[in-house]
Amino acid sequence: MNKKVNYIDLGLKDYKESWELQETIFKEVVATKIKKSRENLTIDTPNYLLFVEHPHVFTLGKSGEISNLLTPAETLEKQGVSFYKINRGGDITYHGPGQIVGYPILDLDNFFTDIHKYLRFLEETVILTLSEYGIKATRSDGETGVWLDVGTPFARKICAMGVRASRWVTMHGFAFNINTDLGYFDHIIPCGIKGKGVTSLQAELGREIQLNEVQEKLLKHFKELFEAEFVCN
Numbered sequence: 001m002n003k004k005v006n007y008i009d010l011g012l013k014d015y016k017e018s019w020e021l022q023e024t025i026f027k028e029v030v031a032t033k034i035k036k037s038r039e040n041l042t043i044d045t046p047n048y049l050l051f052v053e054h055p056h057v058f059t060l061g062k063s064g065e066i067s068n069l070l071t072p073a074e075t076l077e078k079q080g081v082s083f084y085k086i087n088r089g090g091d092i093t094y095h096g097p098g099q100i101v102g103y104p105i106l107d108l109d110n111f112f113t114d115i116h117k118y119l120r121f122l123e124e125t126v127i128l129t130l131s132e133y134g135i136k137a138t139r140s141d142g143e144t145g146v147w148l149d150v151g152t153p154f155a156r157k158i159c160a161m162g163v164r165a166s167r168w169v170t171m172h173g174f175a176f177n178i179n180t181d182l183g184y185f186d187h188i189i190p191c192g193i194k195g196k197g198v199t200s201l202q203a204e205l206g207r208e209i210q211l212n213e214v215q216e217k218l219l220k221h222f223k224e225l226f227e228a229e230f231v232c233n
Contacts, residue, residue: 001110002044007219007230010052015059015082015095018052018103025105026171033107033167045107045169049222049230051215052103054095057082058188061162064091068189076187088172090144090162092188098179098200100211102218108168111226115165119144121225122174126159128221129176129214135204145174148199156197158204176218177201179208 025048033045073083126146130137140147146159159176177200185198201209
């Protein structure tokens, strides 16, 4: 099993360009895996973790409802906000400046073949990171992602998740609100969940946080949970 993970920080990058890059890497990993199986080769399948910050964009998962987009896409486009229907699970979400988006492209045969465990590990990576800031975060039954004050009228999501997997190779991932402008969530019903709010690390702490500081903490906990070794690119 190859537990080396190629880590790439894409910085600020257009959503469509990032999606195309994901697809290219994903297809290469799947192709390597198929070749390895068919030809009985001893080659390793690679793993990747991409961190990126996107310009304003809304994305709708394959099982999502377009009615959860409250402002017409044409209106948003005039305001410089993009909209894409994509091939991950989950409903609608927002990406924008001040948010850390993580795209793990992993061959889970290198780690464990359990999608539910994979999602829980992604959630735990964020939960442990938040604990370093004195924030108690948790999961909400039946609602993937990371939440605060679950079970109260003030329940709010701080990190959304949506993934795709084929042949145990993953793509897409999580969107962690750090210094995010939460006003953009007013244009949608986030993740199709009514009656619950969203928040950010900045909103909870009352101060701006450096993204690279949070990224370092995420990498540390990801490495520990997945027992991975990072290779920086």
